[in-house]
Amino acid sequence: MERLRVIIEGSGKHVHVTRETLDKLYGEGFELEHKKSLSQPGQFSSNQKVDIIGPKCRMNGVTIIGPCRKVNQVELSYTDARTLGLNPPVRESGDITGSAPCTLVGPCGSVDISEGAIIAKRHLHCTPEDAEKYGIQNGEIVIIRVEGDRALWFDEVVARVSSSYATYAHIDYDEINAAALFSDTIYGTVYHKSEFGIDK
């Protein structure tokens, strides 16, 4: 079977907020300003930033990704989390129950969130067309290989298939650094775990 070559994007720390949280941070009815479209359709980095306060420090100027969502979610790397003094779990986006608390501060106010800070689990967004072409199932755990000085095989990459996605893989900056993936466009090759016959 032909293998999917996918563009890998590094996600820096960022924040998703609810409409209610944005009201408190930036004022009632404030609309996020579109700065740059992201690879996933409809998602954008905004001009708005918040400070994140954890037990160990205040981290300034973390970008809010729009549009507003149903839950507040703070996506950090372990490096960020250690700086803040937080201990977030590795989770898929949206799965925030029992994740780490922190405080978000905007120009109009602050919001204590009792949960919401996570380390994003590696994931592959996949269109239904690519999923069919490459035999990838929604929820399948795949392996993505990157080459170079610090070649790595990223295991435990969860594939998510949806017609609202574009096909891209997302990892964080600890993972980018671990694999020294610093070129403008980073490609990885997607393998099915069943192809790895070496655990026999």
Add this chain to the structure above:
Amino acid sequence: MERLRVIIEGSGKHVHVTRETLDKLYGEGFELEHKKSLSQPGQFSSNQKVDIIGPKCRMNGVTIIGPCRKVNQVELSYTDARTLGLNPPVRESGDITGSAPCTLVGPCGSVDISEGAIIAKRHLHCTPEDAEKYGIQNGEIVIIRVEGDRALWFDEVVARVSSSYATYAHIDYDEINAAALFSDTIYGTVYHKSEFGIDK
């Protein structure tokens, strides 16, 4: 063939210095004080620290690893390097030609090093006994697998076999974070690249 299960250690940023550099940083004839033995025989973390100055910042209190060596060497993660404003290459220990410059500062003086800052290449120290038992060649590039939430297969791990070594694998903290390896003792399993038959 039986596979080697190896303890993986995360190396934080640290500095190796020459006798001459130590004279300048800590005074003529100063001897490093032994704080803690490291896994490799004869190597120790000392009570002595230096500041590292790069184009973007000064990093305080970086441990000197003893004993003195023939060359000055500063081992950083990409996270550290970016903080300092340095762009070091990925290198094996001792291979510092053309690596990044920086300034080391001790209580008695400072030393500008024109090269010496590197990102350490992942490596496996291996005793001749383990090398023979597990069929590992000196200089062989092996793959080390770690499991868990952020399971990874570290490719491009260089194996070094010597009777002066103990068998341990070393990675840096970007790599520790990427794989979420936070237990007290971390194990990985060593594979030969030839076992990976999936590139056919």
